[in-house]
Amino acid sequence: MTDTVVVIYSGGMDSFTLLHKARADGLNVHALSFNYGQRHVRELDCAQExxxxxxxPHKVIDIRAMSDVMAGSALTSETIDVPEGDYQEGAMKSTVVPNRNMILLALATGYAVTVEASAVWFGAHGGDHAIYPDCRPEFVEKMDAVCKVANYQTVAVEAPFMHFTKGxxxxLGLQLNLDYSHTWTCYNGRSKACGRCGSCVERLQAFAEHQQQDPVAYEVQY
Known part of the structure; x- marks a missing residue:
């Protein structure tokens, strides 16, 4: 075991907090981001900054060549509208990118072996469970088991926020005095966050829960 971890860092609120948690825990962090053709690609600019x-250390891996096998999602197709509303609504299933986390975790595990990291961390949390099968505990448990035996070097797959709400x-981020203006959560890639998509709604609810003002600019806020 080493004190090095690879954090899958999208540039959003959850992975931003996770990155800082790893640092606060005294771990040696390597950040790994992916360009998979997401319409909210501006999150990668936040991650890089x-x-x-x-x-x-930060690497951005371009896997847009795989778009044909990860198609049919509102997050990657300009012909599918990003749904609005709460994550509990069925329409949000259109934001599922086929097999995304299995692909990203497999690549991150390879990188972890390269940099001799003992684990890959990613930011799946309790609010994701209703819509995203690849963010549920059973998925993480099985990926962890597979990645521990896939190489000569054991690499664990961990989701430290698995049982956390967005709030x-x-x-945790407020305890760490984090500045969330350096994140991008909206599923749309416009100049301002839309305030309507499930990702924005959940984020705004979290800030309201803590009587805090989200520093990101929104087109609308409910």
Whole structure:
């Protein structure tokens, strides 16, 4: 075991908090981001800026060549509208990217072996369970088991926020004095966050829960 971890860092609120948690825990962090053709690709700009400021090794892997086998999601197709509303609504299933986390975790595990990291961390949390099968405990447990035997070097797959709500994640970030203006959560990639998609709604609810003002600019806020 080593004190090095690979954090899958999208540039969003959850992975931003996770990145800082790893640092606060005294771990040696390597950040790994992916361009899979997401319409909210501006999150990668946030990720790059944060890692530069913190002096964290950061790689962005372009896997857009795989778009044909990860198609049919509102997050990657301009012909499918990003649904609005709460994550509990069935329409949010259109934001599922086929097999995304299995693909990203497999690549991150390879990188973990390369940098001799003992684990891969990613930001799945309790609010994701209703919509995303690849963010549920049973998925993480099985990926962890597979990645521990896939190489000569054991690599664990861990989701430290698995049983956190978005509000819990924000509470941790507030304890760490994090500045969330350096994140992008909206599923749309416009100049302002839309305030209507499930990702925005959940984020705004978390800030309201803690009587805090989200520093990100929104088109609308409910």
């Amino acid at each position: 944060v890692c530069q400021q913190l002096g964290i 819990d994640i924000l509470a």
